Amino acid sequence: MGQFPQLNQEDVDHVDALLRELLERSEASLALLVEKAGYLIHEAGGTGQVDTTTFATLGSNAYNAVQFMASLVGESNFASMYQQGENFSTLMLNVDENSLLVLVFPTHVTVGSMKYFAAPAARALNERIQIAAARDGALSLDLSDLDATNVQSLFQRKE
């Protein structure tokens, strides 16, 4: 299992543009790029009412769980997952082995329409992640001059 690569500003701008374009075309209200361990990588849209960090974690773990279920019945091809709501629905699409595209959209938009717009966006995200992965390594975070004594007790209990 590979790792999700580091993104630089150019990558993030590109991902942001892809997600915003997707929102505009598809009428989705929120688009998240999520790493499958549960990390929120980037978000676009939303009204600030959704806790996107928690949403990303729940989404990735739900996706992983259903993928595991599918594998138990011999299904190796698991590319998307859909939750139908009364007002908003959620669609999650595989981007690559490490990441997902998570979309929240109003229920008047059909899931077929959402998939139609989201599939090429997922492919474009995959291409950008591959570019970042090819470059990865040169941008490692050098902590060698960090004073470890300053990080002995990061978290303190309230008085």
Place this chain on the structure above:
Amino acid sequence: MAIINQATKELQVKIVYYGPAKSGKTTNLEQVHANVQVPNQDAKGKLTSLATSSDRTLFFDFFPLEAVAIKGFKTKFALFTVPGQVIYNATRQIVLRGVDGIVFVADSRYEKMEENIETFQHLQDNLKSLNINFEDIPCVMQYNKRDLPDVAPVEYLEYVLNNRETQMPSFEAAASKTEGVFETLNMITRMLLNKFLNDGVRK
């Protein structure tokens, strides 16, 4: 594994609290969530629990916690628990995906020793199934429930659960009273940062 976002200057790290059923994993997270000092409320996310109606962890508990900026990078720790019950072993594997550090919460009572040992073995098996070498993952042992009667001496617990060439740091705890909770959390975060210091976040 840890995620670096050079653009947003964020380092994201995943810590999983692992252990047998009712050993106090969720209590550890609840106590950190309730008692941690944060510079602002945004530094501490909501504690999300996917639990059964009887408050047993069904999938996981989770909350994100930000630490001070390290070399200009905002460090975000994602704290997870796994369900303790053996029937949820598949779920534990899913939660372990991408783990950077582990806190093993053992129940100190004699009657729970077999469960402790079995769960510790499951942990190693689950990591192996994810192609993660247990020796490569920083791990802290917490001997919880020290405030209850019939607890085994720490020396015994060390012999049974931590009898290895390189011993894991271990702490006594009574998580329901917040005793040992922050010591454990600070040790695992310190080990993770030391690992990053020695290995780099990415090789």
